[in-house]
Every structure is written in C-alpha cells, then in structure tokens.
Amino acid sequence: MQSDKYDKSKRFDKLKESKKIARKRPTINDVAQLANVSTATVSRCLSKPELVRPDVRTRVEASVVELGYVLDGAAKTLKTHQSKTIGVIVPTLEIGGYASAIQAFEKTVAAEKYTAILGVSDFDADKELQLAHNLAEKGVDGIMLIGMDSDDRLISFLEKVHIPHVNSWHFRRDSKYHWVGFDNRAAIQAITSYVFQHGHRDVVFFVGGAEHANARTELRRQGFMDAISDYNLEFSEGLIFEVPYNSKASQLEFHRLWSLGNRPTAVICANDILAIGVLRACKQIGLRVPDDISVTGFDGLDIMADLWAPITTMAVPAKQIGEESGNCLLNLLTDKNPKTLTELHCTLIEGGSVKSLI
Amino acid sequence: MQSDKYDKSKRFDKLKESKKIARKRPTINDVAQLANVSTATVSRCLSKPELVRPDVRTRVEASVVELGYVLDGAAKTLKTHQSKTIGVIVPTLEIGGYASAIQAFEKTVAAEKYTAILGVSDFDADKELQLAHNLAEKGVDGIMLIGMDSDDRLISFLEKVHIPHVNSWHFRRDSKYHWVGFDNRAAIQAITSYVFQHGHRDVVFFVGGAEHANARTELRRQGFMDAISDYNLEFSEGLIFEVPYNSKASQLEFHRLWSLGNRPTAVICANDILAIGVLRACKQIGLRVPDDISVTGFDGLDIMADLWAPITTMAVPAKQIGEESGNCLLNLLTDKNPKTLTELHCTLIEGGSVKSLI
DNA sequence: AGTTTTGATGTAATCGATTACATTTTTTAG
DNA sequence: CTAAAAAATGTAATCGATTACATCAAAACT
Numbered sequence: 199m200q201s202d203k204y205d206k207s208k209r210f211d212k213l214k215e216s217k218k219i220a221r222k223r224p225t226i227n228d229v230a231q232l233a234n235v236s237t238a239t240v241s242r243c244l245s246k247p248e249l250v251r252p253d254v255r256t257r258v259e260a261s262v263v264e265l266g267y268v269l270d271g272a273a274k275t276l277k278t279h280q281s282k283t284i285g286v287i288v289p290t291l292e293i294g295g296y297a298s299a300i301q302a303f304e305k306t307v308a309a310e311k312y313t314a315i316l317g318v319s320d321f322d323a324d325k326e327l328q329l330a331h332n333l334a335e336k337g338v339d340g341i342m343l344i345g346m347d348s349d350d351r352l353i354s355f356l357e358k359v360h361i362p363h364v365n366s367w368h369f370r371r372d373s374k375y376h377w378v379g380f381d382n383r384a385a386i387q388a389i390t391s392y393v394f395q396h397g398h399r400d401v402v403f404f405v406g407g408a409e410h411a412n413a414r415t416e417l418r419r420q421g422f423m424d425a426i427s428d429y430n431l432e433f434s435e436g437l438i439f440e441v442p443y444n445s446k447a448s449q450l451e452f453h454r455l456w457s458l459g460n461r462p463t464a465v466i467c468a469n470d471i472l473a474i475g476v477l478r479a480c481k482q483i484g485l486r487v488p489d490d491i492s493v494t495g496f497d498g499l500d501i502m503a504d505l506w507a508p509i510t511t512m513a514v515p516a517k518q519i520g521e522e523s524g525n526c527l528l529n530l531l532t533d534k535n536p537k538t539l540t541e542l543h544c545t546l547i548e549g550g551s552v553k554s555l556i
Numbered sequence: 557m558q559s560d561k562y563d564k565s566k567r568f569d570k571l572k573e574s575k576k577i578a579r580k581r582p583t584i585n586d587v588a589q590l591a592n593v594s595t596a597t598v599s600r601c602l603s604k605p606e607l608v609r610p611d612v613r614t615r616v617e618a619s620v621v622e623l624g625y626v627l628d629g630a631a632k633t634l635k636t637h638q639s640k641t642i643g644v645i646v647p648t649l650e651i652g653g654y655a656s657a658i659q660a661f662e663k664t665v666a667a668e669k670y671t672a673i674l675g676v677s678d679f680d681a682d683k684e685l686q687l688a689h690n691l692a693e694k695g696v697d698g699i700m701l702i703g704m705d706s707d708d709r710l711i712s713f714l715e716k717v718h719i720p721h722v723n724s725w726h727f728r729r730d731s732k733y734h735w736v737g738f739d740n741r742a743a744i745q746a747i748t749s750y751v752f753q754h755g756h757r758d759v760v761f762f763v764g765g766a767e768h769a770n771a772r773t774e775l776r777r778q779g780f781m782d783a784i785s786d787y788n789l790e791f792s793e794g795l796i797f798e799v800p801y802n803s804k805a806s807q808l809e810f811h812r813l814w815s816l817g818n819r820p821t822a823v824i825c826a827n828d829i830l831a832i833g834v835l836r837a838c839k840q841i842g843l844r845v846p847d848d849i850s851v852t853g854f855d856g857l858d859i860m861a862d863l864w865a866p867i868t869t870m871a872v873p874a875k876q877i878g879e880e881s882g883n884c885l886l887n888l889l890t891d892k893n894p895k896t897l898t899e900l901h902c903t904l905i906e907g908g909s910v911k912s913l914i
Numbered sequence: 915a916g917t918t919t920t921g922a923t924g925t926a927a928t929c930g931a932t933t934a935c936a937t938t939t940t941t942t943a944g
Numbered sequence: 945c946t947a948a949a950a951a952a953t954g955t956a957a958t959c960g961a962t963t964a965c966a967t968c969a970a971a972a973c974t
Binding site for chain 2: 268272294297298304305318334335
C-alpha cells in the first residue's frame, strides 16, 4: 500500500508554519492541554459530565471558559452521524398559519436540543426536491414537510437516504408515511354545508391555486362537491373559481364574476386571504355583507373578526400541527413508533357573515 | 510519543466486523471505486467540474447517480471551515413583518447557496444568547439578528468567535456594527406629527413591550416625545401606555383608560396589532372611527385597509430589510466591505382613521 | 526528437471531535 | 492489608470529505 514516490518533508514544513500563523478557534486539544487531561475527558465533561470526577470537571469547565472554547459541531456530526438538526420545508412563510406551525414546531424540537433548518420552496416541486437534497447534505436527522402534498420523487429520495420525515397540515388517510393535520376535504365540506343550512343554494367557491395547484387544492374542491351532493344540488365546474393566492386576485375575480351577471347569494372561500379580497370587491360594488351577500373564509385568522364585516371562517389548528409534528418526528428519531396519522380538527368561527335565508 | 502499552489487534477485528454489518450511505470512496478514479477526482467533479476531463466526469456522475451518493456536509465543513449556513435569530414568527423579512432573507442567501438556520428567541435575551452559542457550534458562517436590540453579551460573543453578523429592523446610528433597517424614532415621530397636523392635541400613545421592553420600545417612546416637543405640547408619562404585544391586551387597556374618564381624541399605536385591539374596544364602546376618535397603527399590515374602520398606518419595509440584510451578510462573508448602515424607509398609508379637527 | 508547458489525476495528511478498549486509580470487600 | 470490583482516565483509530503537492500524460514549442 505505502508508496515511496512522494517526498513528504516539504509539506510538513509548510503545515507547521501555517499552524503557527493562522489564528484558529481553540479546539478540544487546547482545552485538554490547559486542563491537564486527555481529550476524552474533555469530551466526556461536555456530553456526560456525570462520568468525570467533580474536581476534574471543574478544571475542565474553567479551561473551556478561559479559552472561550466552542465545540465544533461538524467534527461531532462526522463522528456520530447525528447533527441534532431538523429540516423544515415550507411553501411560504407569508401564510400566517405556516409561520405559526413552524414556530410551534421549532419550540417543540428545541426542547430536545434540535435546531431547525429552514427551506422555502415557493410552491415549486423542483425547488422542494433541491432543498431536500441540500438538507440531506447538511446531515439533518429528520425533515418536516408543511402544507404541500409533496412530490413522490421527494418522498422516495428521503426513503433512499433514510431520513425520517413527517408530512403536515392536511393529511392522507391511505398513506404509509406519517401525517399530522386536519381533514381538508371534510372541513371544506363542513363550512359549505353550514352555508347550505342557512338556506343558500346559489353559491360559488373560490379556491386558491391556479398557479400551483396541488392535491390540497383538489381536496378542497372535493369537499365543496361533497357538500353539494349532500344537499342534492347540481354541480357545475362554473361554480368553482381558481384564483391565485392573494387578495388582489380574488378581488378582481369577484368583480369580473359580478359584472358578468353572476349573482350568487354566497361566496365560499378556501382561505381567508381570498375572502378578504372578495370583501373588498363587495365594498367597492356597494354590497352589504351579509345583507346582500354572504361570504365565508377558511384559516381562522384572528383578524377576520375585525373586518368591516366580520367573516365566518374555519380555524385551522396551526400551532397544534407544529407541536404534534414535532412530537411525531422526535419519536421517529428515538425509534419510538408514533402513530402514522395524527388527526387534528378545525373549528368553525361564526363571524356573522352568513345570512339566514330561511 | 508512540506508546506500546496498548494491544490494538482486537480493536481492528471488531471494527472490520462492524463495517461489514452496518448499512451506511455510500461515501466518496465508494464513488471513486465504482468510477475507477481517486477520491480527489470525485471531489473535483463535485466542486470544480471544469478541472476534470469530460469523459471521466461523465463516469463519475454516473456512479454518483447509481449509488445515490449524497455528500457528507459535516466532513466538508470540518475540512473547509465553511458550512454555507447562516443563522437567523428572531424574537417570534408571529409578527408578520418578521416572517416576510426572513423569507426575503432566505431567498437572497439561498441564491448564493447558503442555507438558513432558524432560532426563535421569544424576546428572551438569555435564550437568544443560548441560540447564538448553538449556532456557533453548528458552524454557521454568519448570523442575522432581527428585530431586537441585542444584548451586549451576544454581540461580544459573536466577536469573540469571529462570526460576522447583521442587525436588522431598526438601527442605531452610532454603531460600529452592521445595521439594516429604518429609523424607528423618526417613523413614530412622523406618524405622531401627522396626527398633530390634523389638529389633535389630546392624544395617547400605546406601545407594546411591557413584558419585554427593549431599546426598540424606548426609541418609539422617544419618537412620540419628539413630536410632542415639536408641537410644544406638554409631555406626561401618563400619555404613554405600555401594553403586552397582543390585541386583547390593548383592547382591555383602552377599555380601562376610557372607563377612567380619559377621553383622548386620538390613539397612536406603536404597532398594528395594538391598533386592532383599540379598534375592537371602540366598537364595543360604540365609538365611531374616526368620527368619535382617531386611531393609527404601525407596521403597514395589508389588512388594516379592510377593517371596519380602515386604519392609517406606517408601512415597514420588511421585505427590503430581508433582502438588504442578506446582501450585507453575503458581502461580509466574501470580504467585500458593505456599508455599516443601510437605512430604509417607512411609508405612511392613509386609511382615513385620522379625523381632521381643523 | 527532445524539451518545456499545460492539464489531468493520484496520494495521503488533515480538519476536530468521539469512543472502544486499555490502563490506572479509587473504593469496597474479605 | 490485600484482592477484587468499580470508577475514572487515557490512547489513538475513526468518521468522510478536501487539497497541497507529486506525478504522469498530452500538447506545444524548439
């Protein structure tokens, strides 16, 4: 094996030199030397202090402080194959619910000394895949996926590299993977039924997605149709309006619809942002809510109660999702076997924006 | 140096064994073997592909795909002392502006292949310090601090371990560190003056903080006082109400104030959340806005225009802060010398919630 | 053809921790 | 007081990349 064709002497000289010159952060060796113990003892002081004699421990700790020693996580990770790090992939932080979920997630895993690494996918499946690859290189111990029904490529990649993951926000019943969330379809069905119960029959459905349609959008459409068929009403594609996820877009869409003579008695929106846009259009047109038209949202933003017409909406358990996803992943990481499906529930918040026609 | 007191043979046996058993991810060695090149060549293919002959490169790339090789970032970081990772410390994600700033920041640094590591400090200086220590261990190349006027301990820690950082949101003029943000004091002064210009003289100031007062809160108080003295009005501590950062708290506070017979003509709020709470209280009391009382917010939430009384507010350049902080840090990391202070500006958004008394 | 230059590839030390096992020290038991 | 057991500490291989330098190959000059 050993080959003699290289002359190593020169390199050594150079290396020694640079060692003298470069100002580096102190290493475990420096601490060991100062405290007059071996590196093993220092390492133990840091990770399993109960294994080292109190007086030695004190000496080591003093050296750590004196040198301002900070452990090199890269070296530790390399040796232990554990980074104490969890990746979070989210479509956007601009959706308040996602931000809340992440915050709750971070808090949950931080309690077990895990750090969150953030990736924003912008609803782009390719970017999402790339983020996952990046996170894998960073050595994350697990990954949390929020609010997207992820690409199969992504899931199979995670399987291949053995990174445990949790899907969150909504869920799929028929999956072998771990999900934490609510039943999107049922929740939309519920709020739609609520509108029907109030006697509305001429309703339209605004759903975000146009640009980045995904399974979630699809589930929402289905929830709407479920309610329609529950009430034996007639469904037509024309009742569904796909709108980009922002209030301006839904505002314009409602104007367009209204100007074409489409005059529903109620507008059901698949999220609060769209509802806000509709509300703006109503104000401009001069429609009173709910007297002239009923409007519902979905997400449960606090703010919905403070609009010029308080809007009935469905509160999504964002914080819970974050916590439960965190717990689920923590269990996965300690080989406990968490439930495959953690179902959480939405709550209808009546704002009074649905007029009773009966 | 070499000591003979250890018998190494047993250990080797054990190690070889475990190697056979353990299912590991493929390493650069495996790729090298399969492609029939040295590890050096594989490494070059991955980081400087132009240095390797196309045919070899193709062979290596094929091996990478075949084995499903994922580079071990920990090993790379250990050797290169670069993690391509940036820490972000934020008090909370529940404040929409912070989330926007982080998102913009992430996008900016991601373009240069940096990944963001998130830490939520909950307005707690100790937790913040601990987060910084954690991030240092993780080996972040830089740190972005949002929305807090950070502890001196934090800053000196970062100096000691040589981690470049950017402070953001508001700024301090007299600092040798890097700041990206707006002039908090001046912005509050501006919106307060706006209210005075409309003839109001009997105003109160709601400022968030009570629980976690910091320099930022202090600057806002000062901005308010600046405007007062500009208009030669008389200042009293009783004009300032410190309220926890949530709408419920400010709602209650306004009720309390009103019931005590304090009847200002305008309420200036240091953030939109507080303004929303005040608005709720007004509605409950039966006060019309702005006819009976004027209210202003601060932050520029889109939603302020859709409340039952559209609120005048000051838009904060959150996205810009994220982008510019990102650029600043990127420059810092490449030894370019960015400006110490990047001043951004707020924009007054007139919602009509300030009645003209003249 | 021989020499120099340029380009591509290989060798193996190195980064800074952890940890199995060896060794030494201390405690406990007899 | 000694032997055995338990506790504390030390040694040095190891994790998986990178990269300085050496070497070899091919192209560009004389």
